[in-house]
Amino acid sequence: MSISAFALIFLTIYVGLAQLDALSLKIGLFSPVFGGAATGLVMGDLKTGLIVGATLQLATLGVATYGGATVPDFLSGSVMGSAFAIMSGRGAAYGIGLAIPIGLLLTQMDILARMTNTIFQHHADRLALEGDYKGVERNNLYGIIPWTVSRMLPVFVGLFFGSAVVKAINAWIPAWLMTGLKTAGIILPAMGIAILMRYLPIKRYYPYFILGFVLMAYFTKSFSLLGTALVGFVFAAIHVMDANERKNNGPSKPNDNSNDSGNSDDEEVEIDV
């Protein structure tokens, strides 16, 4: 099966809009899970799109462009991976396996877009010296072009030659490599988790990390992720109330309450592992 003209144009426009969403409102269009779902919807296999998108989403949870760093383009990866999985009819795991190298390959397009914008910055700098505020405004808006084209072009080309690409992949990639990529897709969410662990103060609040793990691992049947989040919220709320009370009662600094029972009144419990 090859891709319809409508789906091709829809997905090309979609990734352009999604990039603008990532830069501004962050409604969600930019996230791999939306990308996979949109692809699945327009190509008539929502389930495959959702699974490919969700797996890539989990892998990249902690990966964000902190301070303008460039990260692999897993949105385009998710769109193309889902599309190739649906075209070939070989299932979500196949799509995930393809999406990873695609996302890595497209990393360079982000750098190219950010470099191109330097041209508009230089224009704007010159116009500012003349006091031309309208010109400055205009040059900021020109930035839309590199941002969107850097996503739309590779997705259009990739999907246009999609069925040929899929055939070539199937002919050339050995079975063990595809099995390996599929397994990599299963364990890849560990990356998103590990980055979040690096970013959050795990050394200070590690008991809550253990609590979440235990609830979910041992009580799989009675707990969902949302349920665990609510338990986490309870402890967070208790902590904030406690800290505020402490702040109002005296100048002593806020104290962490790193106890599973959450109601201990230990003073100055600082845990550093």
Added chain:
Amino acid sequence: MSDLKLNKLTKKDLKHIFIQNVLGLQLGWNYEKMQGLGYAYSVMPALKRLYKDDPAKMKQALNMEMGFFNTTPQMAHLIVGADVALQDQLGMNDENEKAIAGLKTGLMGPFAGVGDTIFVAIYNAIIYSITAYLALSNQPIGLLIPVVGCLAILWVRWKLFQVGLAQGTRLATTFADSMAIFTEGASILGLTVVGAMIPAVINYKLDLTYKVGKVTMNVQSMLDKIMPALIPLAIALFSYWILGRKHMNSTRLIFVLILIGMVLGNLGAIFGWIGSLV
């Protein structure tokens, strides 16, 4: 907003500043001044109102506002608010130019530290993990969660803008205090979810059996007796550890995980090959 006393800026100006800030801050992002161009775009409605008929001041303001700038977009509203409120009250002169430039560069760093933790790391950990978890079980309804989250964040961003407008330069110290406690609470919630995600989303099961006499043993069910989700936990902790090593970043970690996947995915074949050698 009623208690806010601005001289020249109208309510409409403030709305325009907020919208241009949300939509335009990062459009011109470049390696030279990062959000500098977008920042100038964000405050443009204020500059137009204040210096439209004064080319000298307009030039001075434009050059100052287009300096290097980079922070978490959600936090930028605080700085933009303080910036335009100060210019509304004091106008533009050499002294005020220095004061505002100092405010911008002084606040963008600390605000990015807090903002990246709250609006990026913790927000993504909670919102997108639940969405992806639902999507994995074929429930597209979860896609609504980020949309609702976005609306809530938009409200927070508008409030931060108000705080910036009202507080001016004082916001640096007073706001950072209450923010610290909030960040601690949010970290607790985030870590609970992160811990739960390991068994929830890393669905790897060892597909390996071996024979002792006539009994076939399944390695995974033996591991489950020690602790459920032992291998996912091990992979997550290993990834956490290796990310802390020198010369390691998330893109390189992908290659490490692909390599582990290659080995785990072909375990049966690898053991078969070793067996044939013995």
